[in-house]
Amino acid sequence: MLLGLLLGLVANAAGLATPLVTKWVLDTLGAGDSLARPVTVLLVLVVVGAAISLWQWMLMGGVAERVVLDARTGVIRRYFAARIDQLTRRPGGELVTRATSDPGLLHQASGSLVGLINGALALVGTLVLMGTLDLVLLGTTLVAVVAVAALMGLLLPSIGRAQEAAQESVGRLGGALEGSLRAIRTVKASRAEQRQAAMITTHARESGRHGIHAARRAALVWTISWTGIQVAVIVILGFGAARAERGLIEVSTLIAFLLYAFQLMGPISELTQNMTAMQAGIAAAGRLREIEAMAVEPGPPSTAGPSAAGPASSPSSVRGRRVEPGGPVLTFQGVTARYAPGAPPAVRDIDLEIPRAGHTAIVGPSGAGKTTLFSLLLRFLEPEHGRLLLDGRPYPEHAPGEIRGRLAYVEQEAPVVPGTIGDNLRFTHPDATDGELWAALRAVDLHDKVGSLDLGLDTPLTATTVSGGERQRIALARAVLRTPDVLLLDEATSQVDGLTEAAVGRCVRQRAETGAVLTIAHRLSTVLDAGQIVVMDRGRIRAVGDHATLLGTDELYRDLVASLRIGTAETGPAPESGGLTGSGRLLVPLDRLPQE
Numbered sequence: 001m002l003l004g005l006l007l008g009l010v011a012n013a014a015g016l017a018t019p020l021v022t023k024w025v026l027d028t029l030g031a032g033d034s035l036a037r038p039v040t041v042l043l044v045l046v047v048v049g050a051a052i053s054l055w056q057w058m059l060m061g062g063v064a065e066r067v068v069l070d071a072r073t074g075v076i077r078r079y080f081a082a083r084i085d086q087l088t089r090r091p092g093g094e095l096v097t098r099a100t101s102d103p104g105l106l107h108q109a110s111g112s113l114v115g116l117i118n119g120a121l122a123l124v125g126t127l128v129l130m131g132t133l134d135l136v137l138l139g140t141t142l143v144a145v146v147a148v149a150a151l152m153g154l155l156l157p158s159i160g161r162a163q164e165a166a167q168e169s170v171g172r173l174g175g176a177l178e179g180s181l182r183a184i185r186t187v188k189a190s191r192a193e194q195r196q197a198a199m200i201t202t203h204a205r206e207s208g209r210h211g212i213h214a215a216r217r218a219a220l221v222w223t224i225s226w227t228g229i230q231v232a233v234i235v236i237l238g239f240g241a242a243r244a245e246r247g248l249i250e251v252s253t254l255i256a257f258l259l260y261a262f263q264l265m266g267p268i269s270e271l272t273q274n275m276t277a278m279q280a281g282i283a284a285a286g287r288l289r290e291i292e293a294m295a296v297e298p299g300p301p302s303t304a305g306p307s308a309a310g311p312a313s314s315p316s317s318v319r320g321r322r323v324e325p326g327g328p329v330l331t332f333q334g335v336t337a338r339y340a341p342g343a344p345p346a347v348r349d350i351d352l353e354i355p356r357a358g359h360t361a362i363v364g365p366s367g368a369g370k371t372t373l374f375s376l377l378l379r380f381l382e383p384e385h386g387r388l389l390l391d392g393r394p395y396p397e398h399a400p401g402e403i404r405g406r407l408a409y410v411e412q413e414a415p416v417v418p419g420t421i422g423d424n425l426r427f428t429h430p431d432a433t434d435g436e437l438w439a440a441l442r443a444v445d446l447h448d449k450v451g452s453l454d455l456g457l458d459t460p461l462t463a464t465t466v467s468g469g470e471r472q473r474i475a476l477a478r479a480v481l482r483t484p485d486v487l488l489l490d491e492a493t494s495q496v497d498g499l500t501e502a503a504v505g506r507c508v509r510q511r512a513e514t515g516a517v518l519t520i521a522h523r524l525s526t527v528l529d530a531g532q533i534v535v536m537d538r539g540r541i542r543a544v545g546d547h548a549t550l551l552g553t554d555e556l557y558r559d560l561v562a563s564l565r566i567g568t569a570e571t572g573p574a575p576e577s578g579g580l581t582g583s584g585r586l587l588v589p590l591d592r593l594p595q596e
């Protein structure tokens with residue numbers, strides 16, 4: 001930018017000298033002397049000035065692209081470093097707009113500071129040189145310049161405000177569009193296409209309205225500037241001709257003065273353009289700064305570890321310390337957490353131990369706080385009171401990446417990540433071999449299906465080409481690819497096919513033999529599989545025990561089991577007669593459940 005400024009100054013100087021050299025040419029012509037030197041100087045000025053302008057233009061173009069690139073990469077990095085709550089409070093589409101279209105507005109604005117300094121210096125230089133030629137004519141010019149500047153000062157801030165409002169609307173448009181496209185099946189099934197399109201185009205129209213307002217203001221500023229200068233030129237011409245006639249100035253001085261007056265257009269339009277671009281850039285920068293202000297997660301072990309726990313927090317020493325036979329792998333001690341200050345706690349006074357091996361199922365009505373327990377374990381949410389421990393050491397002594405490295409998480413919706421089946425399976429462990437991938441696929445009963453595909457592991461996956469059950473199994477295969485210490489499984493609430501249920505059940509049982517499995521259970525088969533069942537209600541743990549004990553002691557558990565049974569029975573074949581569910585378990589009516 002400094003080089004750009006310097007080149008601009010040299011180009012300006014060449015431009016400013018041109019009228020004076022033209023006067024020299026005219027005076028030499030009048031005196032009948034040799035024209036060789038002044039004409040050579042004039043040509044050199046024009047050619048060198050043009051070359052330097054070209055260089056500056058290219059340089060500043062490159063700077064602008066780098067500014068846009070920096071802004072984009074900054075936003076993208078911030079998104080992935082940000083805490084989950086910071087990201088989920090804004091619609092995804094709006095976040096996308098801030099990474100794509102907002103940085104684009106910095107393109108023009110990036111060079112605007114250089115343009116403004118260049119323009120201002122050129123304007124002052126031109127006026128000073130005009131003053132050396134004739135002070136009376138300069139007075140006339142100054143009146144026009146001051147009038148134009150005052151109008152620009154009045155109109156320009158509203159251009160910035162309109163640009164900002166237009167971008168805000170584009171952001172809202174992105175958010176609404178992304179949400180609607182994600183729910184396109186519901187939109188179509190509800191025959192809401194027209195309504196959604198109308199709602200989203202409202203944002204587009206709003207953006208267009210602000211954009212038009214900004215464009216009209218910019219056109220007005222331009223027209224006023226040009227007209228002002230043209231009027232000034234005409235006045236100078238008339239006034240100057242009268243003064244030249246009376247012999248007060250030479251004709252060559254008038255011509256040089258007029259050349260400067262025409263040149264005034266340059267700095268004035270440069271100032272106008274750059275101020276408009278700067279207004280748009282400032283608006284975009286303001287929106288980008290909001291992204292920069294997003295709170296990020298605590299740093300990686302190398303930076304966060306020593307401050308929290310001293311050098312002993314390196315992964316190897318953690319591993320060295322962690323094996324306490326019999327001790328729980330994860331512990332909640334009096335944990336209370338809420339999603340926002342002032343919001344009611346999502347979980348309260350949670351005391352829970354997850355043994356190193358075995359299956360713990362969490363059950364409870366909707367909104368009981370089951371998912372919140374997972375969010376706390378994965379450090380998506382920090383406790384307000386109480387603490388969590390991994391291997392007996394408080395969470396803050398571990399970096400989040402280190403904790404997550406010990407857990408494997410299968411989301412309820414099990415979203416696929418863009419890419420192939422192989423990319424999805426390797427997502428947690430990019431170095432996994434094909435052999436490991438096939439073993440994981442076998443564990444979830446997908447190896448035949450993937451093996452029959454022409455492209456096998458290289459088959460591209462999109463959310464729309466795989467069924468919900470297949471998504472779950474792919475997510476589970478990813479989770480069990482490298483034996484995790486703790487498998488966190490948020491079961492799908494929607495009914496999955498029998499094959500998926502059986503595969504998930506088998507996988508969970510296998511994992512629970514050697515490691516910890518924690519499920520948010522929505523299926524009776526999963527609950528019956530668990531060694532420890534945690535019953536949650538309204539943010540609290542209501543009871544912990546095994547199926548037989550809870551069935552005898554806890555009313556809510558009995559109700560939950562009854563509703564799970566119905567949920568499973570509806571899809572299982574011939575439930576009344578004790579049909580076989582997809583998991584291969586005999587489904588019997590509640591009153592004939594084993595422990596009753």
Ligand SMILES: Nc1ncnc2c1ncn2[C@@H]1O[C@H](COP(=O)(O)OP(=O)(O)OP(=O)(O)O)[C@@H](O)[C@H]1O
Pocket residue numbers: 088339340345346364365366367368369370371372373
């Ligand atoms: N991101 C969030 N922001 C604010 N409140 C939230 C958020 N997520 C959950 N809550 C609230 O926290 C409470 C517990 O929610 P949670 O998702 O843990 O329940 P759940 O037992 O998993 O429910 P479900 O079975 O329906 O998924 C609820 O009152 C819910 O409204």
